[in-house]
Amino acid sequence: MSVEDRLAAMGLALPAPxxxxxxxxxxxxxxxxxxxxxxxxxxxxxxxxxxxxxxxxTVEQGREAARLAGLNVLAQLKHLLEDFAxxxxxxxxxxxxxxxxxxxxxxxxxxxASDLFAAVLxxxxxxxxxxxxxxxxxxxxxxxLVVTFATR
Amino acid sequence: MSVEDRLAAMGLALPAPxxxxxxxxxxxxxxxxxxxxxxxxxxxxxxxxxxxxxxxxTVEQGREAARLAGLNVLAQLKHLLEDFAxxxxxxxxxxxxxxxxxxxxxxxxxxxASDLFAAVLxxxxxxxxxxxxxxxxxxxxxxxLVVTFATR
Amino acid sequence: MSVEDRLAAMGLALPAPxxxxxxxxxxxxxxxxxxxxxxxxxxxxxxxxxxxxxxxxTVEQGREAARLAGLNVLAQLKHLLEDFAxxxxxxxxxxxxxxxxxxxxxxxxxxxASDLFAAVLxxxxxxxxxxxxxxxxxxxxxxxLVVTFATR
Numbered sequence: 001m002s003v004e005d006r007l008a009a010m011g012l013a014l015p016a017p018x019x020x021x022x023x024x025x026x027x028x029x030x031x032x033x034x035x036x037x038x039x040x041x042x043x044x045x046x047x048x049x050x051x052x053x054x055x056x057x058t059v060e061q062g063r064e065a066a067r068l069a070g071l072n073v074l075a076q077l078k079h080l081l082e083d084f085a086x087x088x089x090x091x092x093x094x095x096x097x098x099x100x101x102x103x104x105x106x107x108x109x110x111x112x113a114s115d116l117f118a119a120v121l122x123x124x125x126x127x128x129x130x131x132x133x134x135x136x137x138x139x140x141x142x143x144x145l146v147v148t149f150a151t152r
Numbered sequence: 153m154s155v156e157d158r159l160a161a162m163g164l165a166l167p168a169p170x171x172x173x174x175x176x177x178x179x180x181x182x183x184x185x186x187x188x189x190x191x192x193x194x195x196x197x198x199x200x201x202x203x204x205x206x207x208x209x210t211v212e213q214g215r216e217a218a219r220l221a222g223l224n225v226l227a228q229l230k231h232l233l234e235d236f237a238x239x240x241x242x243x244x245x246x247x248x249x250x251x252x253x254x255x256x257x258x259x260x261x262x263x264x265a266s267d268l269f270a271a272v273l274x275x276x277x278x279x280x281x282x283x284x285x286x287x288x289x290x291x292x293x294x295x296x297l298v299v300t301f302a303t304r
Numbered sequence: 305m306s307v308e309d310r311l312a313a314m315g316l317a318l319p320a321p322x323x324x325x326x327x328x329x330x331x332x333x334x335x336x337x338x339x340x341x342x343x344x345x346x347x348x349x350x351x352x353x354x355x356x357x358x359x360x361x362t363v364e365q366g367r368e369a370a371r372l373a374g375l376n377v378l379a380q381l382k383h384l385l386e387d388f389a390x391x392x393x394x395x396x397x398x399x400x401x402x403x404x405x406x407x408x409x410x411x412x413x414x415x416x417a418s419d420l421f422a423a424v425l426x427x428x429x430x431x432x433x434x435x436x437x438x439x440x441x442x443x444x445x446x447x448x449l450v451v452t453f454a455t456r
Contacts (some may be wrong), residue, residue: 022411023418024433028395030454031336032183035396038434052405091180092187094246094298094398096436099288101204106290107174114175129176130190130298132248133288136403136437138410146398146434150182184335243332244339246398246450251440253356258442259326266327281328282342282450284400285440302334 003074003084006120017075018042021138027080032088032151036076038096038144040137041068050140053133054103057142062097065143066112073113073147074120081151088150089124090117096144099133106131113145155226155236158272169227170194173290179232184240184303188228190248190296192289193220202292205285206255209294214249217295218264225265225299226272233303240302241276242269248296251285258283265297307378307388310424321379322346325442331384336392336455340380342400342448344441345372354444357437358407361446366401369447370416377417377451378424385455392454393428394421400448403437410435417449 007013020026020037027036041048041064049065051057057065081087095110097103110131117125127147137144159165172178172189179188193200193216201217203209209217233239247262249255262283269277279299289296311317324330324341331340345352345368353369355361361369385391399414401407414435421429431451441448 020433022415022433022435023422024397025430026432028393028430028432030393030395033185033337033395033454035432035452037432038436089180089182091182091185092298092300093176094434096434101287103288104290104292106288111174118175126177126180128178128180128187128189129172129174130246130248130296131174131290132190132284132286132296134286134436134438135405136407136410138408138435140408144434144436146396148187148396150185185337241332241334243334243337244450244452245328253439255440256442256444258440263326270327278329278332280330280332280339280341281324281326282398282400282448283326283442284342284438284448286438300339302337 003120014075014078015043015071017079018072026076029151034149034151036073036147038146039069039072040141040144041065047139047141051142052098052100053142054100059105059108062109062142063112066110067116069143069145070113070116073145086152087124088152090127090149092148093127094130094146096132096134098137098142103133106133155272166227166230167195167223169231170224178228181303186301186303188225188299190298191221191224192293192296193217199291199293203294204250204252205294206252211257211260214261214294215264218262219268221295221297222265222268225297238304239276240304242279242301244300245279246282246298248284248286248289250289250294255285258285307424318379318382319347319375321383322376330380333455338453338455340377340451342450343373343376344445344448345369351443351445353446355446356402356404357446358404363409363412366413366446367416370414371420373447373449374417374420377449390456391428392456394431394453396452397431398434398450400436400438402441402446407437410437
């Protein structure tokens with residue numbers, strides 16, 4: 001079953017890959033190492049959810065934001081590679097969560113993305129992860145995912 | 153002298169590598185590039201030290217936390233590679249320190265880990281480093297290390 | 305036109321590459337993957353600008369700090385590679401910005417560095433970027449750039 005078929009079976013489709021908001025590229029591949037710019041819970045150029053975990057957002061809302069950012073990761077990979085067949089696999093996902101100092105459930109939030117990658121990319125979705133709570137993210141969004149991957 | 157012998161000479165032993173706390177892997181290798189998930193000052197599944205630098209923790213306590221996180225880095229490498237002989241060397245260590253806004257001694261804290269890597273891995277422990285003060289880390293821990301390495 | 309010529313045409317010259325402030329290396333290359341330690345707006349060993357975006361620093365001051373940190377990135381690359389001809393290209397730039405929680409213009413700040421890379425490295429300066437607002441950076445500086453690159 002293709003990545004697109006797995007997404008469809010989950011009731012999901014790839015969004016348009018968000019354009020960079022500055023003088024950088026959405027994705028770069030040199031050698032067999034690829035990198036994506038930080039992906040946010042944005043759709044059609046607008047933030048879908050803004051706010052800070054531990055203040056106005058619940059863990060469940062953070063998890064949904066991470067899933068949306070994860071969908072954008074998949075959209076960028078497809079756009080850059082043209083076909084998911086060219087993906088050897090994810091390597092590293094750095095997850096930044098806009099957090100109040102007393103917020104401690106970063107892992108539960110970021111599983112919104114990790115669960116998606118496991119469901120649609122299977123073994124190629126296996127990745128390491130860092131989870132860091134930060135003061136603020138671009139446009140006030142709650143989650144940013146920074147992904148490194150390997151190409152075939 | 154092996155890595156394990158050098159640790160023993162310092163009165164140290166490799167702990168059990170901490171299990172992931174979400175849907176990701178502790179380590180991933182694709183091609184000759186390896187990545188470890190963020191390592192924390194955790195032992196036997198429990199945080200050894202929690203708190204924020206510049207509030208309840210001193211630089212010396214932060215340094216010790218970084219050393220414990222560094223021991224977990226070594227434990228993960230051994231677990232993933234089976235033998236340190238397969239390690240070409242560390243590449244990059246991203247160090248996140250839970251910090252009050254006026255805390256500025258991130259470098260001194262992170263040397264707790266860098267000194268350990270230099271002592272037990274010698275030239276293969278050479279690494280670049282970033283040092284960033286953040287609002288919060290998983291489970292309230294003060295230091296997180298995110299390591300990229302190369303395999304032979 | 306060489307990288308140095310392009311800098312000169314902009315009225316710029318490579319500064320001395322800042323020395324590490326702890327037990328790590330300014331740059332590491334293993335295989336064809338290179339990494340630089342976090343670069344700051346430092347000159348001759350001293351911070352050129354300190355402060356937090358959204359408090360005492362304006363976006364324009366942050367942008368200039370990012371440009372200075374970017375010049376240090378170029379200085380480190382030259383020092384490590386000896387000649388820019390050995391650079392295949394930048395891959396990833398992680399940009400950390402010391403920010404008040406309500407500061408949202410990280411992208412505008414970091415373009416200070418991205419614009420410089422585009423101007424002097426042309427296609428080899430193409431990079432992905434992450435933008436994260438954090439509590440504090442070493443020595444109270446407002447911007448830190450963490451760069452991964454590929455060698456020829």
